Amino acid sequence: MKMPYESTGRSRQKARTRDALLTAARTLLGEGQTPTVEQTAxxxxxxxxxAYRYFPNQRTLLLAAAPVIDRPSLLPPDPPADAASRLDVVIAGQIEILRTWEPQLRAALRLSLDEDAAAPPEDRPVLRRGRAIAWIQEALEPLASSHPRIDRRRLAIAIRAGCGIESWVWMVDVAAISRAEAAAIMRQSAKALLAAAVGAPDR
Known part of the structure; x- marks a missing residue:
């Protein structure tokens, strides 16, 4: 297996160089550009x-510049007890991530849409699957005792479909609404889906 260039010799210096390139790429993304390796260098x-020794093409550069958000939870240390309040906290946190990392997440979304199905898994981006679903499932945990019939993962997926970068881009770019309005709609939609699930009759 070929080792990454930065993993061979003078690793600290190479790590600094790589970090400098990623910082430049993220700055350019924040300015609304989709930087090439040359522009970033x-x-x-x-x-x-x-620069090409670290990132042989634009795709590898943009993949590396995508945010890595490893937070295990979006809930505070002492979270609310009810599912509705917990969910609103999580969706608010998700929206803050979208606002903070929007340029980078947009770039990751573009790469996902251009993904080569024949590429090996390690060369595929990008939108790190399942993280937000886990956050939402954690918010819905009180339903396990209050409404055990509800499929919490299925509900979490339905809620996630309306509060990710995909729906954010659609609302801002296609529906042409403000980011504040998009955020409000995401929170309202999540509440409505939860209320519908809780109020649905048993089958």
Missing amino acids: DAAGISRTT
């Missing part, structure tokens, strides 16, 4: 030849 003050 120029912005970082690093030679293009060197």
Whole structure:
């Protein structure tokens, strides 16, 4: 297996160079650009030849620039007891992530849409699957005792469908509404889905 360039020799110096390239790429993304390796190298003050040793193409660069959000939970240490309040806290946290990382998440979404189905898993992006679903499922945990008939994972997936970068981009770019309105709709939609599930008759 071929080792990444930065893993061979002078690892600290190479790590600094890689970090500088990623910082430059994220800055350019934040300015609304979709940076190439050349643009990123120029912005970082690093030679293009060197930059290509770390990121052989734009795709690998943008994949590396995508945010890694490893928070196990969006709930506070002392979370609310009821599912509705817990869910609203989680959706508010999800929206904050969208606002903070929107340029990078948009780039990751573009890569996902252009994904080559024949590519090996390690070369595929991108939108790290399942993280937000787990956050929402945690918010819905009180339903296990109060409404055990509800499929909490299925409900979490339905809620996630309306509060991710995909729906954010659609509302902002296609529906042409403000980000504040998009955020409000996401929270209202999540509440409505939960209320519908709780109020649905037993089958």
